Amino acid sequence: MVGFYRDTWVEVNLDHIAANVRSMKAWLRDDVEIMAVVKANAYGHGDYHVAETALQAGATQLATAFFDEALSLRQRGINAPILVLGVIRPEEAKLASLYNITVTVADHEWLSKATEYLDGNSLSIHLKLDTGMGRLGLRSREEVIKVLESLTVHTNIKLEGAFTHYATADEPNNKYFHEQSARFTEMLAWLPTRPAVIHCANSATALRDDGGLYNMIRLGIVMYGLSPSEEMKGLLPFKLQTAFSLYSKLVHVKKVKAGDKISYGATYTANEDEWIGTVPIGYADGWLRKMQGFSVVVADRPAPIVGRVCMDQCMIKLPQNLPIGTKVTLISNDEKSPSYVDEVAKHLDTINYEIPCSISFRVPRMFFRNMSIMDVSNPILEKNNDF
Numbered sequence: 001m002v003g004f005y006r007d008t009w010v011e012v013n014l015d016h017i018a019a020n021v022r023s024m025k026a027w028l029r030d031d032v033e034i035m036a037v038v039k040a041n042a043y044g045h046g047d048y049h050v051a052e053t054a055l056q057a058g059a060t061q062l063a064t065a066f067f068d069e070a071l072s073l074r075q076r077g078i079n080a081p082i083l084v085l086g087v088i089r090p091e092e093a094k095l096a097s098l099y100n101i102t103v104t105v106a107d108h109e110w111l112s113k114a115t116e117y118l119d120g121n122s123l124s125i126h127l128k129l130d131t132g133m134g135r136l137g138l139r140s141r142e143e144v145i146k147v148l149e150s151l152t153v154h155t156n157i158k159l160e161g162a163f164t165h166y167a168t169a170d171e172p173n174n175k176y177f178h179e180q181s182a183r184f185t186e187m188l189a190w191l192p193t194r195p196a197v198i199h200c201a202n203s204a205t206a207l208r209d210d211g212g213l214y215n216m217i218r219l220g221i222v223m224y225g226l227s228p229s230e231e232m233k234g235l236l237p238f239k240l241q242t243a244f245s246l247y248s249k250l251v252h253v254k255k256v257k258a259g260d261k262i263s264y265g266a267t268y269t270a271n272e273d274e275w276i277g278t279v280p281i282g283y284a285d286g287w288l289r290k291m292q293g294f295s296v297v298v299a300d301r302p303a304p305i306v307g308r309v310c311m312d313q314c315m316i317k318l319p320q321n322l323p324i325g326t327k328v329t330l331i332s333n334d335e336k337s338p339s340y341v342d343e344v345a346k347h348l349d350t351i352n353y354e355i356p357c358s359i360s361f362r363v364p365r366m367f368f369r370n371m372s373i374m375d376v377s378n379p380i381l382e383k384n385n386d387f
């Protein structure tokens, strides 16, 4: 286990991740499998431990966005099926085959190039069908037929799955969602035989319970214990347990006088004699300059960020004189806290997905299982295990 020496850290509660996977599993029909989406370092949580936890809790497959992410999981010894949701280079088809990584086929040209690089090795693929997201996938019957013809020639390529992605699943009662769903049914009928796995559902779709889940879902945001949207919060069929929280400690505390200025641009002026604390986190950690004005929690009280957020530090107005080393909760996993993930997202005028993803690699992750620390990841020190 590597250490860290700067008092700013993320806590990832793996028990909560496991509980969310189990709740989803209990909610789904028995024949629907869970593919745990661990792209982007598991939404900033740490892909290896999240993947292991999800698999132990009942997920049977994993998904990443990029090939490198899938390879990294293989390098760390994860053997479960992994689907790369994005497009890999056709040149890497052989490497994908070697590491038993399933790839997405979103157009015919990709497939014909990939067959050249495969040297006859076998490759598992899922066909991506674009039903209205407009991002990736085959759109017309002609394109699908071309791909199918290619597959009859290249028998080393195994069509294991077909999938689509919805653009508006997190907006309840959305007409566009039903149009996409109908289009998916229509497109699937173009395939002469059904691949083993068919999937269309992200977290929001999986929670809708309208029978259209086929036999696998792609579980992302709900696994991390966050709601897919504000509108869905009242409709959740089970309680979510948020896994991500971010903490720091006061490294400097001082009393300033009325009229004193704080930080770059001298944009903050103390109204009265105030206690100001310095916290060692800044925009290089993903704690963006726009966080100015947001209240973090210190000694159970809200403390507003005053003055501009710097690259590595920011200042907060303390409710009273507090000792150096006092814990500061920057992002809470408790939905009642003023610094809950969703409140941070609201302050930044964005969605909760963006918050854990944005906290950079410079902030170490502490992993908790069975209520105790089981590992720490700190990419800055990982190459020097002797510290």
Ligand SMILES: *Cc1c(COP(=O)(O)O)cnc(C)c1O
Pocket (backbone or CB within 6 Å): 037, 039, 085, 165, 201, 202, 203, 204, 218, 219, 220, 221, 222, 228
């Ligand atoms: C990221 C992603 C998901 C997971 O979505 P959530 O809303 O986080 O559950 C599912 N499918 C695809 C194609 C994705 O890119």
